[in-house]
Amino acid sequence: MDCYFLMFDTIEVHAPMNKSSFEKRARALRQQLLQSQFSLQGSRHPVIIVLAGLDGSGKGVLVHRLNEWMDPSGIDTNTYWEHSDEEESRPYFWRYWQKLPPRGRIGIFLGSWYTQATQKRLLSNIVDAEFEHTCRKIRNFERHLSDDGAVVIKIWLHVSEATQQRQLEEKAPRKQQIPRVTEHPYELQGKYNQTLAIYEELIEKTQTEQCPWHIVNGEDRYHREINAGEIIRDAINSRLNNIAQLTQVPGLPEPHDFLASINLDESLQKDEYKRELRKYQSRLQDLAWIAYNQKKSLVAVFEGWDGAGKGSAIRRVTGAIDPRLYKLVQIAAPSDEEHARQYSWRFWRQLQRDGRATLFDRSWYGRVMVERVEQFAKEEEWKRAYGEINDFEQELSEHGSVVVKFWIHISKEEQLARFKDREEEAHKRHKITDEDWRNREKWPAYEKAVNQMIEQTDTEEAPWVLVAGNNKYYARIRILKALCKSLEKALS
Amino acid sequence: MDCYFLMFDTIEVHAPMNKSSFEKRARALRQQLLQSQFSLQGSRHPVIIVLAGLDGSGKGVLVHRLNEWMDPSGIDTNTYWEHSDEEESRPYFWRYWQKLPPRGRIGIFLGSWYTQATQKRLLSNIVDAEFEHTCRKIRNFERHLSDDGAVVIKIWLHVSEATQQRQLEEKAPRKQQIPRVTEHPYELQGKYNQTLAIYEELIEKTQTEQCPWHIVNGEDRYHREINAGEIIRDAINSRLNNIAQLTQVPGLPEPHDFLASINLDESLQKDEYKRELRKYQSRLQDLAWIAYNQKKSLVAVFEGWDGAGKGSAIRRVTGAIDPRLYKLVQIAAPSDEEHARQYSWRFWRQLQRDGRATLFDRSWYGRVMVERVEQFAKEEEWKRAYGEINDFEQELSEHGSVVVKFWIHISKEEQLARFKDREEEAHKRHKITDEDWRNREKWPAYEKAVNQMIEQTDTEEAPWVLVAGNNKYYARIRILKALCKSLEKALS
Known part of the structure; x- marks a missing residue:
């Protein structure tokens, strides 16, 4: 099935970063991220960060790092796994609208509007047309937020099957001790190849200029964190430095007199x-x-x-x-x-x-x-x-x-x-x-x-x-x- | 069991009001209620109206009338019957805190913080000490709101068992047609005497100068509506016209140097x-x-x-x-x-x-x-x-x-x-x-x-x-x- 991973095949491979060069880069990056975050405050821009990746790709650790590097009082982390009946009995996107950050703040989404589409696709409950439709809805949702000023940053943390296996095994003793730890993963677990193929498709179909995906090589923790931090810094800065580019809306015809x-x-x-x-x-x-x-x-x-x-x-x-x-x-x-x-x-x-x-x-x-x-x-x-x-x-x-x-x-x-x-x-x-x-x-x-x-x-x-x-x-x-x-x- | 109804026995009995005198009084009252409502706006006072009474006592009709008489854009009606898991998995009062009206607005509560205590007491799941404790918590809850400026108005619509029976029978054909209509009443249904006895006790124990109960004879619709409207008008006006009376708080001793x-x-x-x-x-x-x-x-x-x-x-x-x-x-x-x-x-x-x-x-x-x-x-x-x-x-x-x-x-x-x-x-x-x-x-x-x-x-x-x-x-x-x-x- 490897042939499907066209996008993921192009991921840049790094030699592992050593601790001292990580710390040096982290020190500078931290300062820049803080600066970006402060420039956000009082602006009309909320920041929406989608962290996606298979289980064991290091999403949780990255959340922790981002909170350490930036001012955590300006960040809300939202996790989605178990759904309440309040959520289940309303349109799907309601749960995400509820948690959107206000202007000037950062919202990190662990588990997001991408999860359901992937799960359904994996369980074959979704035909091509429906999948297409879901992707279109996601594109529109993100575009509406971005048109309004949101900086939408979507990060895919990519790990090989071997790395995933290793990371999950490291957690295994805890799993046995505490039942249910991983019964509700943010994303999907097991079925590495199938899930990856679906995500590749999903990412391709929701890759837009306005709300782009960023593929991060997750093999090495230091690289992963620096890379993700730089992506966030650059996305915020480029939005703040550009004159707001509103989507051009075509002219409307003279309406019928209803x-x-x-x-x-x-x-x-x-x-x-x-x-x-x-x-x-x-x-x-x-x-x-x-x-x-x-x-x-x-x-x-x-x-x-x-x-x-x-x-x-x-x-x-x-x-x-x-x-x-x-x-x-x-x-x-x-x-x-x-x-x-x-x-x-x-x-x-x-x-x-x-x-x-x-x-x-x-x-x-x-x-x-x-x-x-x-x-x-x-x-x-x-x-x-x-x-x-x-x-x-x-x-x-x-x-x-x-x-x-x-x-x-x-x-x-x-x-x-x-x-x-x-x-x-x-x-x-x-x-x-x-x-x-x-x-x-x-x-x-x-x-x-x-x-x-x-x-x-x-x-x-x-x-x-x-x-x-x-x-x-x-x-x-x-x-x-x-x-x-x-x-x-x-x-x- | 009639001997328990000391309080309800003293309810004033009226001759039925005729339509034309109702309309005359309603016209004046409506104007006064509107005036009170407008004076509220911009003040520091929210209004919290608890409407209680057995099934068939006319609570729903009264809500409708209040919305007709006043400006409905300043009123929120909150009903409590089925509980969501979001509510069930938090402290009991959370669901009520969620719906408290902001200053200047009116919140009507159909089903309230009194319901659970009554239900538990009726099902004998609650011993005297626990019931006392619940009453104290209710008193405190209302006092905190009132101290902060809220006008807390608690109205009990009282009907005789015969009237209740009659009103419920009027709804009976609909009940058969639409299953479950009355499976979740706001309050309790059936067991007229027991429920009334519990409510009498509850009302007595939560009757405070700051947040008093008003017993309204619910037998005659016209009387009931005029009476409730006047109670609301008077409660709002007397709060607006008095200099805020904050609860006197005693002095505090010099603290220990922890x-x-x-x-x-x-x-x-x-x-x-x-x-x-x-x-x-x-x-x-x-x-x-x-x-x-x-x-x-x-x-x-x-x-x-x-x-x-x-x-x-x-x-x-x-x-x-x-x-x-x-x-x-x-x-x-x-x-x-x-x-x-x-x-x-x-x-x-x-x-x-x-x-x-x-x-x-x-x-x-x-x-x-x-x-x-x-x-x-x-x-x-x-x-x-x-x-x-x-x-x-x-x-x-x-x-x-x-x-x-x-x-x-x-x-x-x-x-x-x-x-x-x-x-x-x-x-x-x-x-x-x-x-x-x-x-x-x-x-x-x-x-x-x-x-x-x-x-x-x-x-x-x-x-x-x-x-x-x-x-x-x-x-x-x-x-x-x-x-x-x-x-x-x-x-x-």
Whole structure:
């Protein structure tokens, strides 16, 4: 099988480094690494280090060394081996999003988003197309992080089968003494050749200019540590010294006018509304429990013009679902913990477990609406966001979540009437602010942004439901119906 | 058994409220609730609402109504019924700490820290002394939150057995249709009399002036909702209108001089150090795996003077433990999410699962050291902190965690020598700042604070280990030995 190891065959072979030359190089390197680490602080760059390699390749020792060389208070080491039920009952990448370092800090990942793909491939549970798909998802995940400023450093520690064997045998007495020590390796153990072949394939397919792999010869400990340290130093410095290179996003065509095609005359009479409300709330209540039993989760997004009636529509939804089965998430300004991470982080962290509904009152679409129009986001950022959003929603849907997105539409005249009404009604006054009036002045810009958003993110797995909102009764029933329909389709 | 219901017997009985008078009162109340909620924003007060009551008492409907009356974007509803393994493998209160609302927001708890005590008591798994102990812990938990500014509102919705029966029967058809709907009630179901008797006892024992229970007659829906709404309104307003009443903390006696009794002449030769290091690191490595297998967790705190060698001592500990089995937590300035919650929150959130070690480089003791000396915390706050800390550590220890706290002591002369050394060595220069020099000037104030800290928080379950640190070799071995000893004692 050796013929597969094209990449690993080209690994540079060194004569073993002696202790004194190691110490000399280490002293200089340590100083440089510290310098790089301090330059990071206050920058917009988090550092993500993936340490991969077969068992016995020295990953654990390297982690220890990096913590010794750099300031450990700026480093988080994340290990993945046993998975909790909180992790298992959410989309696969959730566990990694949870642990992403904030800007200015370093996160080391022992066991990473590469592990599952390798394991599945080794156990032949994954066909070529699926493997390809997984690799594409990994590339996208890393690119999104890198676009946002992350320095993504992926290191493969390579050891020969003989070296691996020797290192594992050195640990063997302990293994016997302490059962289970190596029952859950970070990576795969045994099956040296097969695993290596899979990793070679995986590395080739996830080798990108933006987030490159570095192959380190792991035979000699001194060489290995110096080499890895230099790779990290260089990656950080080159990112800090270059003007941020954002991925070029191509221009977008003028969008179709989806909003114009919504028939705002749709309406319902009060008695019919009451009948329908009872019917669909009751159905939704049942469906929520069936979804719970079948461990299907629902992710619903509520967007719409100010005054479109999002809040009152959401209350008709939450009123139908047992409070144990849903979480309503209100999106406002990000906290500093959220601000310090990639844009999607604060939505990922809110996802509820399988069998529950996560309802978003405003959402990640803020990026391509208010942040675009008000220029809170740079042009590259909001243009990039379409792809990030589609990947996020695809991840949800592939995991088995039902994703439904509502845009509640009203006419400009209807909005004016509602704003005035809010100003007059005491218990509604809090709902209207100067900002609402300012936003209203930018109606055409928002209109264009919404149409573009629909055009770019209306997918089969995560469709937009455009809701005529001039008549509140109609809008609420439309939403309840659509939720029921989507759930019914997904539930067996 | 009716004789037990002394408290519930005194519940006011109302004639049913008619719809029009409900609507009139609701309109006014809604406006007042909104006003209270807006006054909250930007204040230092979070609101914690515990909704308790038997199944069928209308808790779910009340949650819905509160969200309708107030601005739902300022309210989080937290339900507790099924527990995840992340929750089960940490101290009981962890799950509630996780969900505490930040200042200015309202958290509604359906299912709360009262549930487990009731369930255990009903199943006779809990003797009187344990029940008493649980009640004391609940009182303390709520008092700590309230001392910090929280408005704690506890509402018991009371219904007669007949009403409960009727409400449950109304749901019965749905139950048959959707299996498992009521398999996991928020509270207890069936056994009306026994459960009520236990709740009466529980309520009496957790009835405090600071965090009182409110008994609401739940027979009539209109009355129930108006009554609960008024209780919430009044509780928020009275807290906002009063000058914060901090719990009076009694004066503290002049502490014993523990630091003076540490023999700073203790030392180890390099070769002995190397031998001992190998021995105890190897033992610690094994113990960490045994602890993992026995699901015992370790919480270790590292404190000491600037320059005492905390960092290098911690590296000798982390170097011994498999990275999968520990998390090193570096305590620096709090994030805004942390700042918005009670002081302990940011430590609770870091606790690792059973079988893992959580190592704190600096800790909650900052409150009674740097925050005291630098006057970042008010006098009441740091004085109160001793009790909060002891409760926190007791909770850890009762859960089965091994808690060990190290104070690494050096002489003032030794500190000076190390500061100078740091300024001279390139790779150590980042470790010395102006702040270190400023802190040094306050040596006597710190000395007193440390002695008082030891006096107030040295408990059998969470002892302080005072480490002579002038000789680094000695200090490191002392720490490794102490960790091994504590783990060995705790592991069967």
